[in-house]
Amino acid sequence: MPTRFNSLKRALHYLRPPGANESSVVPDAPEGTQLRKFQEFKSGKVVIKINRSxxxxxxxxxxxxxxxxxxxxxxxxxxxxxxxxxxxxxxxxxxxxxxxxxxxxxxxxxxxxxxxxxxxxxxxxxxxxxxxxxxxxxxxxxxxxxxxxxxxxxxxxxxxxxxxxxxxxxxxxxxxxxxxxxxxxxxxxxxxxxx
Structure with a gap:
């Protein structure tokens, strides 16, 4: 995944409570935020299709x-x-x-x-x-x-x-x-x- 998404990946990591391990479930980011849209894309809930001209x-x-x-x-x-x-x-x-x-x-x-x-x-x-x-x-x-x-x-x-x-x-x-x-x-x- 491109480096421009590194900050969003880190933000998803910090949604877990302190002390949670890497395998714990990540809570949903707030509805309507860029982080939530990225989370849904990363989890496969949303599929992005790019149509080439x-x-x-x-x-x-x-x-x-x-x-x-x-x-x-x-x-x-x-x-x-x-x-x-x-x-x-x-x-x-x-x-x-x-x-x-x-x-x-x-x-x-x-x-x-x-x-x-x-x-x-x-x-x-x-x-x-x-x-x-x-x-x-x-x-x-x-x-x-x-x-x-x-x-x-x-x-x-x-x-x-x-x-x-x-x-x-x-x-x-x-x-x-x-x-x-x-x-x-x-x-x-x-x-x-x-x-």
Whole structure:
């Protein structure tokens, strides 16, 4: 559960009388409070369903090819990995390019010379494109509390070794540099490759 709920979890703990053990029943929080709404959500009495807007759906997954960072520089083998159609069609919004910073081929000609390696997980970069302004006032479905929400778009890309960026460190630095250029407000996070 996200860290933003830590204070509510602590508050539920303090509803027990002093000296009560961890297995004792937690009394109900006062009716109509954010704490009660959170308590009902956490206990499963209330189920929250989030409906994704059509422009946030991943779209069709397709294959792309990349060279893992773990392979020697002389190795030419490329592995097949998947990319969402949504991420593929919005790469211009992130400031990145497939061949340079990401080191991927989104149009591999057939599958000759390419492998889908069992257990291999490509490195991933998730780019967030954040609109300017203060955001729209929105009520939390869990607590009912009002907060400002921006229509942030995120796109996740696999990435691998390229001619200009042959290792994870240089590729990561290139992605950060490209994502942070221009007038758009962007952020990027990473997951390393598992080979």
């Amino acid at each position: 059509s422009d946030s759906l991943p779209g069709n997954e397709t294959f792309c090819a990349l060279k893992p960072f773990a392979l020697p520089a002389s190795e030419t083998t490329k592995f097949l990995v998947s990319i969402s159609g949504r991420a593929q069609s919005h790469v211009a919004d992130t400031g990145l390019s497939f061949t340079d910073e990401l080191g991927i081929d989104v149009t591999p000609a057939g599958t000759a010379g390419l492998e889908k390696e069992k257990g291999f997980v490509a490195a991933k970069a998730t780019v967030s494109v954040v609109p300017t302004g203060v955001g729209t006032s929105t009520s939390s479905k869990i607590t009912g509390n009002s907060y400002k929400k921006k229509a942030t778009k995120t796109y996740t890309y696999p990435f691998g070794a390229s001619t200009n960026h042959p290792n994870y460190k240089t590729a990561k630095a290139a992605i950060i540099a490209k994502a942070s250029t221009g007038t758009a407000n962007r952020g990027v996070s990473f997951k390393p490759e598992k080979f």
